[in-house]
Amino acid sequence: xxxxxxxxxxxxxPGRSLRLSCAASGFTFDDYAMHWVRQTPGKGLEWVSSISWxxxxxxxxxxxxxxxxxxRDNAKNSLYLQMNSLRPEDMAIYHCVKDIGAAMxxxxxxxxxxxxxxxxxx
Amino acid sequence: xxxxxxxxxxxxxxxxxxxxxxxxxNIGSVSVHWYQQKPGQAPVLVISYDSDRPSGIxxxxxxxxxxxxxxxxxxxxxxxxxxxxxxxxxDSRSDQxxxxxxxxxxxx
Numbered sequence: 001x002x003x004x005x006x007x008x009x010x011x012x013x014p015g016r017s018l019r020l021s022c023a024a025s026g027f028t029f030d031d032y033a034m035h036w037v038r039q040t041p042g043k044g045l046e047w048v049s050s051i052s053w054x055x056x057x058x059x060x061x062x063x064x065x066x067x068x069x070x071x072r073d074n075a076k077n078s079l080y081l082q083m084n085s086l087r088p089e090d091m092a093i094y095h096c097v098k099d100i101g102a103a104m105x106x107x108x109x110x111x112x113x114x115x116x117x118x119x120x121x122x
Numbered sequence: 123x124x125x126x127x128x129x130x131x132x133x134x135x136x137x138x139x140x141x142x143x144x145x146x147x148n149i150g151s152v153s154v155h156w157y158q159q160k161p162g163q164a165p166v167l168v169i170s171y172d173s174d175r176p177s178g179i180x181x182x183x184x185x186x187x188x189x190x191x192x193x194x195x196x197x198x199x200x201x202x203x204x205x206x207x208x209x210x211x212x213d214s215r216s217d218q219x220x221x222x223x224x225x226x227x228x229x230x
Contacts (some may be wrong), residue, residue, distance in 0.1 A: 035219070045165065045208050047132065047219035049189025059217050076137075095164060106219075108155040112164035122133075 002026035003094045009116030012086055020116060022079040024064050027111075030054075030074035032097035035109060036081050038092035038118075048094070049081065053102035063089070071079030083118070091120045124213040126222035133200050133228045142225045144192040144209030152211045154192040158187060160205045168207075169194060173222075198225070204229045 008020040020036070036048040047098040049060045049070040060072055086095055094116040100107040126158055127145040134140040146155060154172050157165040169185035172192065182197045209222040218227055 037221075044206075044209075044224040045221040049222060058157070061218060104217070105162070106153065108167055108215065109157075109165075110167055110176075112166075114164050 002098070004097065004098060004111060004113035005111045006094060006096045006116035009094065009118045009121045011121065013122050014087060014120055016086055017082070017084045018086060018096055020081040020083065020096075020118075020120060022113060023094045024077045024096075024098070027098070029072075029077040031102055033057075033102055033104050034072060034079045035099060036070060036079075036088075036098050036099040037095045037109070037112075039095065039115065040092045046092070050099070051079070052103050052104050057104050059104060085120075088120050091118055093117050123216055123218065124151040124211065124220045126209055126211065126220055128207075128209060128222040130206075131226045131228065132221070133230055134230045136201060138198040138199055140199050140227055142196075142207050142227065144194070144222050145176065145190055146192075146211065147190065149190055150188045151194050154185070154187050155210045156194045157208045157210065158203075158205045158213045159208065165168075165208065168191070169195055199227075199229055201229050203227060 003025045005023045033052045035050045051058050051070045067085045071080045095115040096113040097109040100110050100112040156169040158168045159165040168183050172187040173185040184195045186193050206224045210225045
């Protein structure tokens with residue numbers, strides 16, 4: 001069974017850091033690009049970041065550029081999101097998502113994790 | 123950045139047809155994907171590349187895309203179709219994925 005399980009969410013103060021992890025199973029992880037997509041009740045779904053199969057191509061939504069870093073460890077079938085200088089507007093459920101292809105070429109997202117909740121508050 | 127506009131809500135009676143629109147500048151020139159999300163669950167793809175239906179998705183779900191509007195159509199709506207629906211495109215100019223704001227489908 002194809003599965004994505006996120007971890008690392010929690011309550012953090014504004015300006016602090018958090019590292020999210022995603023454990024993938026049931027498919028050949030290094031054959032696919034991966035994404036982080038966040039969701040809030042008020043703003044719906046928002047794409048956050050993507051990484052190609054070999055980490056050569058990486059992208060971020062403008063609001064997190066310079067603060068968030070996506071990475072992957074294909075040997076460990078894992079995806080990560082390092083989030084620094086967190087802001088209240090970063091508060092959301094963060095989903096780990098699999099792409100249908102290896103590169104970031106605009107394909108759809110075919111497998112979603114249930115998500116991990118990030119709360120930014122003092 | 124590219125903006126996708128969806129109506130916040132659509133209501134339909136059981137057995138009728140629901141149409142959920144996704145508006146964007148010349149959206150007909152890019153591929154649109156649609157996701158269904160039920161409360162407490164992760165999103166599920168229901169239409170890819172404007173009109174392709176993944177295996178396991180009922181034939182009642184269809185999609186179209188032309189000009190400035192993409193449309194997800196659900197025929198013979200059932201109570202189980204009640205969910206939030208999101209459209210998505212790839213903005214190649216900015217190298218970013220963009221989601222619409224989502225439409226809550228209510229089955230009356």
